[in-house]
Each structure stands twice: as structure tokens, then as C-alpha cells.
Amino acid sequence: xxxxxxxxxxxxxxxxxxxxxxxxxxxxxxxxxxxxxxxxxxxxxxxxxxxxxxxxxxxxxxxxxxxxxxxxxxxxxxxxxxxxxxxxxxxxxxxxxxxxxxxxxxxxxxxxxxxxxxxxxxxxxxxxxxxxxxxxxxxxxxxxxxxxxxxxxxxxxxxxxxxxxxxxxxxxxxxxxxxxxxxxxxxxxxxxxxxxxxxxxxxxxxxxxxxxxxxxxxxxxxxxxxxxxxxxxxxxxxxxxxxxxxxxxxxxxxxxxxxxxxxxxxxxxxxxxxxxxxxxxxxxxxxxxxxxxxxxxxxxxxxxxxxxxxxxxxxxxxxxxxxxxxxxxxxxxxxxxxxxxxxx
Amino acid sequence: xxxxxxxxxxxxxxxxxxxxxxxxxxxxxxxxxxxxxxxxxxxxxxxxxxxxxxxxxxxxxxxxxxxxxxxxxxxxxxxxxxxxxxxxxxxxxxxxxxxxxxxxxxxxxxxxxxxxxxxxxxxxxxxxxxxxxxxxxxxxxxxxxxxxxxxxxxxxxxxxxxxxxxxxxxxxxxxxxxxxxxxxxxxxxxxxxxxxxxxxxxxxxxxxxxxxxxxxxxxxxxxxxxxxxxxxxxxxxxxxxxxxxxxxxxxxxxxxxxxxxxxxxxxxxxxxxxxxxxxxxxxxxxxxxxxxxxxxxxxxxxxxxxxxxxxxxxxxxxxxxxxxxxxxxxxxxxxxxxxxxxxx
DNA sequence: TTGTAGGCGTTATCAA
DNA sequence: TTGATAACGCCTACAA
Numbered sequence: 001x002x003x004x005x006x007x008x009x010x011x012x013x014x015x016x017x018x019x020x021x022x023x024x025x026x027x028x029x030x031x032x033x034x035x036x037x038x039x040x041x042x043x044x045x046x047x048x049x050x051x052x053x054x055x056x057x058x059x060x061x062x063x064x065x066x067x068x069x070x071x072x073x074x075x076x077x078x079x080x081x082x083x084x085x086x087x088x089x090x091x092x093x094x095x096x097x098x099x100x101x102x103x104x105x106x107x108x109x110x111x112x113x114x115x116x117x118x119x120x121x122x123x124x125x126x127x128x129x130x131x132x133x134x135x136x137x138x139x140x141x142x143x144x145x146x147x148x149x150x151x152x153x154x155x156x157x158x159x160x161x162x163x164x165x166x167x168x169x170x171x172x173x174x175x176x177x178x179x180x181x182x183x184x185x186x187x188x189x190x191x192x193x194x195x196x197x198x199x200x201x202x203x204x205x206x207x208x209x210x211x212x213x214x215x216x217x218x219x220x221x222x223x224x225x226x227x228x229x230x231x232x233x234x235x236x237x238x239x240x241x242x243x244x245x246x247x248x249x250x251x252x253x254x255x256x257x258x259x260x261x262x263x264x265x266x267x268x269x270x271x272x273x274x275x276x277x278x279x280x281x282x283x284x285x286x287x288x289x290x291x292x293x294x295x296x297x298x299x300x301x302x303x304x305x306x307x308x309x310x311x312x313x314x315x316x317x318x319x320x321x322x323x324x325x326x327x328x329x330x331x332x333x334x335x336x337x338x339x340x341x342x343x344x
Numbered sequence: 345x346x347x348x349x350x351x352x353x354x355x356x357x358x359x360x361x362x363x364x365x366x367x368x369x370x371x372x373x374x375x376x377x378x379x380x381x382x383x384x385x386x387x388x389x390x391x392x393x394x395x396x397x398x399x400x401x402x403x404x405x406x407x408x409x410x411x412x413x414x415x416x417x418x419x420x421x422x423x424x425x426x427x428x429x430x431x432x433x434x435x436x437x438x439x440x441x442x443x444x445x446x447x448x449x450x451x452x453x454x455x456x457x458x459x460x461x462x463x464x465x466x467x468x469x470x471x472x473x474x475x476x477x478x479x480x481x482x483x484x485x486x487x488x489x490x491x492x493x494x495x496x497x498x499x500x501x502x503x504x505x506x507x508x509x510x511x512x513x514x515x516x517x518x519x520x521x522x523x524x525x526x527x528x529x530x531x532x533x534x535x536x537x538x539x540x541x542x543x544x545x546x547x548x549x550x551x552x553x554x555x556x557x558x559x560x561x562x563x564x565x566x567x568x569x570x571x572x573x574x575x576x577x578x579x580x581x582x583x584x585x586x587x588x589x590x591x592x593x594x595x596x597x598x599x600x601x602x603x604x605x606x607x608x609x610x611x612x613x614x615x616x617x618x619x620x621x622x623x624x625x626x627x628x629x630x631x632x633x634x635x636x637x638x639x640x641x642x643x644x645x646x647x648x649x650x651x652x653x654x655x656x657x658x659x660x661x662x663x664x665x666x667x668x669x670x671x672x673x674x675x676x677x678x679x680x681x682x683x684x685x686x687x688x
Numbered sequence: 689t690t691g692t693a694g695g696c697g698t699t700a701t702c703a704a
Numbered sequence: 705t706t707g708a709t710a711a712c713g714c715c716t717a718c719a720a
Contacts, residue, residue, distance in 0.1 A: 003483075005713055006714060007713080015691080016690060016692070017691085017692090017713095017714080017715090018692080018715075019689085019691075021714070021716085022689095022690090022715095024714095030689070030690085031689060031690085034689080046481055048454050049714075050459060050713050050714070051455060051459035052396045052397075052458075052460075052712085052713080053696090053713035053714040053715085054715080055696095056394070056396040056697065056712090056714075057696050057713085058714085058715070071421070071424065071440075072420075072421030072422075072425070074418065077416030080415065080416065100428070111392055114347065114392055114394045114395065114396075115394060115395035115396050233632055234632065265638065266635075266636045266638065288576075288577055289577065289633065291610075292577045292610045293637065294610065294613055294637070295638075349696095349697055350698065359706075360706065361697095361698080361699090362700085362708080363706060363707070365699060366699095366706090369699080374706085378705080393697080393698075394696085394697050394698070396696085396697080397696070397699085398697080398698055399698090400697080400698070400712050400714090401697085401699045401711080402698080402700095403700090403712095458713095
């Protein structure tokens with residue numbers, strides 16, 4: 001890299017490097033004229049400061065890092081937008097870091113902390129179950145946002161989280177279907193070994209059935225065969241198609257994500273059945289597509305925007321020592337679509 | 345940051361820092377026993393090398409950077425997955441960098457080059473119209489992947505690109521609708537000042553109409569009112585709703601993206617009309633949802649996976665001096681869905 | 689208001 | 705196979 005650096009600029013301007021540095025970083029104690037002159041030269045020479053060198057030296061980064069596992073999840077798209085807005089409002093910069101499905105998010109965070117020295121971290125997506133010891137290495141305040149996690153109720157590590165109560169909301173949806181008169185409710189859920197939201201939503205479903213006096217039926221619990229891509233339309237289609245070929249008996253389908261629900265709808269329709277007349281379908285998440293699908297899908301709408309805002313607010317409160325870490329649970333809304341109806 | 349560094353490790357191991365460095369970086373000339381011992385100590389002390397320092401010093405990064413404008417575009421999700429796979433196969437690491445809608449992707453690239461020294465860059469999304477001068481600063485080989493761009497045919501800068509011919513494919517779809525007997529084809533397109541794929545697809549539409557002897561009608565060209573989020577379902581819904589309230593005369597709707605098409609479908613259905621009996625609808629992109637929607641949407645399926653693979657292949661060919669830069673244009677496939685039909 | 693010099697944590701060079 | 709040391713490009717005391 002024979003590229004231009006701060007020293008070159010200093011030489012070109014006939015000033016010291018620190019003066020150039022001051023110009024770049026909007027330091028107060030610098031002569032405006034000098035500054036303008038320097039900025040001019042910088043522009044003319046297309047000088048770009050090296051971030052690695054800056055990060056290396058700096059202690060103060062004024063940045064928030066968002067680590068996201070499962071980019072491409074449409075549910076996160078909106079959150080990211082809000083994160084960016086809110087973070088910009090605070091005059092912080094926004095570092096978005098993708099975490100691979102097989103990667104350990106805490107490892108990634110640890111690396112990032114050293115590299116970029118963010119003031120705070122948001123974990124989005126994935127499942128959070130790390131040893132207290134591992135978590136203690138996270139020297140930067142962090143918030144878990146809409147993320148499944150193990151129960152740290154024993155001695156809880158020091159972090160915040162923002163989420164909905166997947167168990168309760170899933171209960172709500174199942175209960176809603178029961179109250180509509182459904183007694184044979186099929187659930188399309190994650191893989192059997194899922195320990196995250198998949199399990200929570202399944203448990204909520206079971207409890208609601210029990211409370212409505214409906215005996216559980218193993219043949220109505222459809223587990224995903226794969227772990228990786230289990231919340232997709234493709235997977236929903238495959239699961240539903242399989243079920244329909246087996247001619248099981250049910251009147252409603254509850255899919256633990258809207259994407260799964262849509263795949264399921266298509267399978268039902270392709271089998272020549274109608275929704276909601278032959279089968280009712282319900283989803284979970286409240287994606288835009290749930291509203292735009294035909295029929296629109298009854299779903300649990302998570303208050304994405306408020307959750308994202310709360311995430312950032314809490315994080316900044318902690319950063320600025322305005323408040324302690326907190327666990328915030330949002331209420332989701334059951335949105336009735338055209339995909340469900342009362343049965344006798 | 346009173347965190348542990350390479351010197352501490354060296355001291356703890358009773359070796360020099362360079363030996364530790366060799367251990368970390370899998371250098372060949374190091375005693376395996378020494379190496380094991382060092383790695384052991386590193387693990388025990390949770391030592392994580394500082395990437396900023398590494399990047400600062402290193403010349404050889406073995407990384408490919410993908411710059412993406414419009415993360416959250418479902419069309420890109422698949423591409424990213426393929427990029428990651430292909431890049432990993434080559435034992436390179438994968439840097440995903442988001443570019444804000446208002447940011448200049450070349451500026452971001454320039455900064456990234458200094459910071460991380462990637463061996464190659466992929467630009468994904470957005471619109472590419474930069475001065476030759478600006479482009480020349482890009483000292484790293486790059487590929488434009490599915491990205492709209494100005495015509496550099498004069499003196500073309502030295503880069504590759506991979507895309508479909510938006511003009512031709514749009515022509516194909518419009519021509520298809522014409523051949524089905526449609527003469528009044530409404531197009532839902534981008535904002536009037538769009539210079540990117542929006543314009544190309546519109547031009548393809550116009551040409552196809554002309555070639556089919558259909559006089560152009562301004563009242564059938566519906567421009568998006570906003571630029572930002574114009575390829576969304578929301579926008580499609582709004583545009584179509586507006587049109588339907590105005591009771592214009594048409595038999596088919598061609599939306600320049602599947603998302604717009606879906607929003608449009610919903611609006612049509614909510615107005616009590618049927619698809620394809622009352623209005624036919626066609627989209628563009630070939631998203632999964634086009635297949636899963638009800639009715640499934642006739643669309644132009646871009647060969648996402650092949651395009652992504654080609655992008656990486658070309659990039660590596662250039663990096664390894666195996667080949668010159670090239671412009672590769674893929675053929676897209678018109679997928680017939682249930683949303684269109686022949687009219688008399 | 690400005691310049692000089694030292695150090696951030698690492699890798700590369702060179703000598704041992 | 706190792707170790708000392710000089711960069712990498714920048715920021716920040718401290719001195720001027």
C-alpha cells in the first residue's frame with residue numbers, strides 16, 4: 001500500500017501531524033483557517049484515514065455494534081433500520097456484524113470489542129446459552145434483543161434483554177384457535193432438539209391445549225426435519241405437504257413462524273383444499289407478508305419498532321450509567337387475518 | 345483496555361513475541377511443541393489478537409469484501425449465502441459491509457480497502473455511476489453483481505460485472521403478456537427520476553409494446569411516488585390501490601419487482617377482483633414468495649445462485665491473474681405462475 | 689494554536 | 705527454529 005497517509009498530508013500542508021489529526025477529528029483548539037486549508041488538501045489528495053490505525057489507538061469509539069445471527073431473516077430487516085436511525089440520533093456510529101450460523105456470537109463479540117472498541121453491543125437472533133465465565137469477558141454493556149436464551153435465573157449475568165414472551169404469546173394464539181372451536185390443531189414447529197424459541201412456542205401450544213381440556217396428540221406435533229433453515233417457506237411447504245399426504249385429521253394449523261405458515265398455505269391450496277374453510281392457518285411474527293398474503297394470515301405481531309427502540313434506549317441508559325440493566329418483555333398483538341375462522 | 349496482548353503471552357510462555365505470532369498465524373517454521381504450548385497458554389488466558397493491529401501491519405489479508413446496498417432485500421439473502429460458501433471454499437474470509445442508502449459505495453470501499461486490505465470486492469445492489477477518476481482509486485479488483493450502472497462504454501474502467509439484461513428480460517415479460525392477448529398492460533414502476541434498473545425495465549416494457557403494435561399510453565405507466573422504499577409490498581399496495589380507485593382500464597399489471605406485485609395483488613383482491621380472471625399480474629425477480637403466493641406469480645426468475653457463483657469465480661480469476669475482467673450477462677427465466685392467463 | 693515524540697498491538701525483517 | 709526490533713498509521717500528552 002503506497003497510499004497517502006497523515007504524514008504526507010502534514011508535509012503537503014507544511015504543518016505537524018497533530019494539526020492534521022485535529023482537523024480530521026474536529027478538535028476545538030485549531031485555527032479555522034488552518035483547518036480549512038488542511039481539509040482542502042485532504043480532499044484534493046483523496047486522503048482517507050486508516051481505520052485500523054485509529055481503532056488501535058483510540059479508546060473512545062462512539063460506536064454501537066449490532067451482531068446479527070440470521071441476516072436475511074425478514075423479521076430483522078425492520079429492526080436494523082430502527083437501530084440505525086436511533087443510533088444515528090445519538091451521534092454514534094453503527095457497526096453491523098454478521099454472525100455465521102455456526103459461529104459463537106460471544107467469540108465474535110470479543111473479537112470485535114478488541115478491534116473496534118464499541119461502547120455497547122446488541123445481540124440479535126440466534127440462541128444465547130453461554131457460561132457465566134464466558135459472558136464475564138464481555139466488558140462492554142450489551143442487550144439481547146429478540147433472542148432465545150437459557151434461563152439464567154440462578155445468578156444472572158449482567159445484561160439486558162428485550163423480547164416478547166414466546167411462551168405466553170404462543171399460548172395466546174393456540175388458545176385463540178381453541179376458542180374458535182378447533183380441537184385438532186396441528187403445530188408446525190422447529191426440530192425436536194430445538195432449545196430456543198421453537199421449544200418455547202411449542203410449550204405454549206401444549207399448555208393452551210391442556211387448559212382448554214384438549215388432550216395432547218403426538219401426531220399433531222410436526223417437527224421440522226432440519227435445523228438450519230427451519231423457519232422458511234420451503235420448510236413449511238415440505239412439512240405441510242408431508243402431513244397432507246398422510247391424511248391426518250385436523251382442522252387448524254399453527255405454524256411457529258409466518259414463513260412456515262405461508263409455505264403451509266401453499267401446500268394446502270395445492271392439495272385442493274381451501275383456507276380457512278377446510279383448514280385454518282395461523283402464523284407468528286407479524287411480517288408484512290402475513291398481511292399481504294391471500295388469504296391474509298392470522299398472526300402474532302411483535303412490536304418490532306418499539307422493541308428496537310427500547311433496545312437502544314436501554315443500551316444507552318446503561319452506557320451513560322443512567323440505569324441498571326433490565327429485562328423488558330413486550331406484549332405482542334394477535335392480528336386476526338382471513339386465514340382463520342370459527343368452527344362449530 | 346487492560347486486556348491481555350501478545351507480549352503478555354510471550355512472557356507467560358517464556359518465548360519471544362515473534363514466536364507467538366508464528367504460532368497464531370500457522371507459520372511453517374515453528375517447532376510443533378512450542379506451538380502447542382503457546383496455543384495452550386493462549387486458550388487458558390482467553391487471548392484474542394487485536395484485529396486492528398493485525399490489519400494495520402499485514403499486507404496479506406486473504407479476505408473478500410462484499411458491499412451491499414439494501415440489505416434486507418430478500419433477493420440478496422440468497423446471494424450472500426452463496427458468496428459466503430464460495431469464499432470459504434477458497435479459504436478466504438468473508439467481510440460483509442452494509443452500505444447505507446445515502447452513502448457512496450465507492451467511498452465505503454475506499455475506506456475498507458485501507459482498513460482491511462481485502463484482495464477483492466463485490467458490489468451488490470444500488471446504482472453505480474461514478475467518475476472514472478473515482479473508480480481508479482479502487483486499487484483492488486472488484487465485481488459489480490446485479491447492480492444497475494451507467495453505460496461506461498466509452499472508456500470503460502477496469503472491472504467486471506455480472507447481471508441479467510434488465511431491458512431484455514423486461515421486454516420478455518411484456519412481450520409474453522402481449523402474446524397472451526393483453527393490450528392494456530399497466531406497469532408499476534420506480535420513481536420517474538430513477539436511472540437504474542427501474543428505467544431499464546420500463547424501457548423494455550415500452551419497446552415490447554411498440555413491437556407488438558400497441559400504442560403507448562401514459563395513463564398505464566404508474567410511477568412510484570417515493571424513491572426510497574419503492575420496491576416494497578407496501579408501495580405496490582399503495583400504487584395499485586390508487587389506480588383501482590381511479591377506475592382505469594387495463595387487463596394486466598406488470599410490476600417491476602415481485603414485492604410490488606404482491607402488494608398489487610392484495611389491493612386487487614381487496615377491491616373484490618380476481619386474479620387472473622379480472623386482472624393478470626406479473627412480477628420480476630423470482631423470489632421464493634412468488635412461487636408461494638396465492639395465486640403464484642408469473643415472474644422473471646434471475647439465476648441467483650449461478651450469478652453469485654460466477655461473481656466469485658470471476659473475482660478470483662482476476663485476483664489470481666488467470667483472466668481479464670469481464671462482463672457476464674445471464675439469461676433469466678420467465679416462470680409462468682397462476683397469476684396470468686390468456687385473454688381473447 | 690501548533691509541533692514533537694512515544695506508544696497502541698501486531699507482523700516482517702534480519703540476525704543469531 | 706527462534707528473538708529483538710523496526711515499521712504500520714494514527715492519536716495524544718507534553719512542550720513550545
